[in-house]
Amino acid sequence: MTNKIIYMDNAATTAVSDEVIESMLPFFKDQYGNPSSMYSIGREAKKAIEDSREIVANCINASAKEIYFTSGGSESDNWAIKGIAYAGLKKGKNHIISSKIEHHAVLHALERLSRSGFEVTFLDVNEKGLIDPKDVENAIKPETSLVTIMYANNEIGTIQPIKEIGKICKDKKVLFHTDAVQAVGNVHIDVQDQNIDLLSLSAHKFHGPKGVGALYVKKGITMQNLIDGGAQEKGLRAGTENIPGIVGLSTAMQIACSSIDERNENLSKLRDKIISNLLKIESSRLNGDLEKRLPGNVNMCFEGIEGESLLLMLDAKGICVSSGSACTSGSLDPSHVLLAIGLPHEIAHGSLRITLSDQNTMAEVDYLLEVLPPIIEKLRSMSPVWNKGR
Numbered sequence: 001m002t003n004k005i006i007y008m009d010n011a012a013t014t015a016v017s018d019e020v021i022e023s024m025l026p027f028f029k030d031q032y033g034n035p036s037s038m039y040s041i042g043r044e045a046k047k048a049i050e051d052s053r054e055i056v057a058n059c060i061n062a063s064a065k066e067i068y069f070t071s072g073g074s075e076s077d078n079w080a081i082k083g084i085a086y087a088g089l090k091k092g093k094n095h096i097i098s099s100k101i102e103h104h105a106v107l108h109a110l111e112r113l114s115r116s117g118f119e120v121t122f123l124d125v126n127e128k129g130l131i132d133p134k135d136v137e138n139a140i141k142p143e144t145s146l147v148t149i150m151y152a153n154n155e156i157g158t159i160q161p162i163k164e165i166g167k168i169c170k171d172k173k174v175l176f177h178t179d180a181v182q183a184v185g186n187v188h189i190d191v192q193d194q195n196i197d198l199l200s201l202s203a204h205k206f207h208g209p210k211g212v213g214a215l216y217v218k219k220g221i222t223m224q225n226l227i228d229g230g231a232q233e234k235g236l237r238a239g240t241e242n243i244p245g246i247v248g249l250s251t252a253m254q255i256a257c258s259s260i261d262e263r264n265e266n267l268s269k270l271r272d273k274i275i276s277n278l279l280k281i282e283s284s285r286l287n288g289d290l291e292k293r294l295p296g297n298v299n300m301c302f303e304g305i306e307g308e309s310l311l312l313m314l315d316a317k318g319i320c321v322s323s324g325s326a327c328t329s330g331s332l333d334p335s336h337v338l339l340a341i342g343l344p345h346e347i348a349h350g351s352l353r354i355t356l357s358d359q360n361t362m363a364e365v366d367y368l369l370e371v372l373p374p375i376i377e378k379l380r381s382m383s384p385v386w387n388k389g390r
């Protein structure tokens with residue numbers, strides 16, 4: 001078992017599934033036409049895009065006209081936020097509402113806007129990482145153009161009350177964007193029922209390829225484009241389309257969305273076994289909410305231990321996990337998400353994130369649970385912080 005990598009970092013990215021690769025191959029080989037060209041291989045490429053658009057739309061109960069393909073979650077987030085912010089400015093609206101636990105694609109886009117004269121309110125979350133819809137309601141002002149709140153958190157897995165927040169925005173006539181990159185394929189999404197105006201998704205988080213995503217924009221919404229150039233994506237997102245990527249995205253999304261319930265049942269079994277076993281370790285804690293949680297997410301802290309040391313020791317055993325999020329590792333700052341749920345700095349440093357996909361097995365979980373507790377014991381025996389008070 002130790003020769004094979006046990007991949008448990010599926011919130012960072014996922015392995016591309018065989019079906020997805022198969023579906024993409026023709027578009028690297030014979031069907032290389034430019035979809036803007038009129039001859040047959042161009043038209044075939046165009047058809048592949050439009051079929052994919054239909055599939056993506058169906059998965060979230062949108063219509064194909066409302067789906068725009070992008071280069072991934074970060075671009076979709078940037079486009080939604082900046083596109084609506086600048087369109088709103090023309091109507092005298094310069095206020096945006098978000099939360100303190102968003103992905104950096106959202107946070108940094110908003111920070112840039114606030115340096116350019118926009119006002120941004122970053123809402124607090126409770127100790128489980130949940131947003132109170134009442135706080136959204138109270139923060140809305142006549143100048144508010146957009147509320148952007150992530151569907152599910154990439155670090156601690158909390159799933160927000162999206163429908164309630166959407167309803168408030170609808171009633172107050174403010175647009176609502178959600179970064180659903182972690183949610184697609186894991187939860188049932190219905191943009192109409194949940195009052196979602198804009199939604200970001202990314203293929204590589206549900207066994208699709210990297211570098212391709214989509215933005216859903218509800219019909220009738222005017223927004224500015226980020227990328228100027230040709231007439232692709234109705235003139236709103238220029239650039240020759242990433243056809244293999246788009247086809248891979250739709251194949252992966254169709255598979256993910258058609259098996260949510262059965263996969264969740266399996267995943268949450270694996271997740272709950274990890275959580276209940278690791279909570280038996282002295283001075284351990286689970287971060288996030290136990291119920292409103294992504295089915296494959298485990299995020300825990302072990303007092304007296306650096307997350308990075310744990311990660312490296314598990315790597316030596318062939319297990320891939322994460323400490324905090326990939327974007328923050330490499331810096332010594334503790335995760336902004338863990339700080340927002342109220343963890344003190346020294347504990348927020350010691351977090352371990354294990355994220356499962358349907359490719360993980362119970363045997364892998366058993367192996368993790370066999371090797372992890374002794375590693376924690378060993379690290380603690382060497383930790384001056386841990387041994388000081390004992």
Ligand SMILES: *Cc1c(COP(=O)(O)O)cnc(C)c1O
Binds near residue numbers: 073203211212
């Ligand atoms: C991964 C992720 C993103 C970024 O998506 P990319 O396709 O990697 O640009 C944005 N938001 C969340 C919540 C994510 O997990």
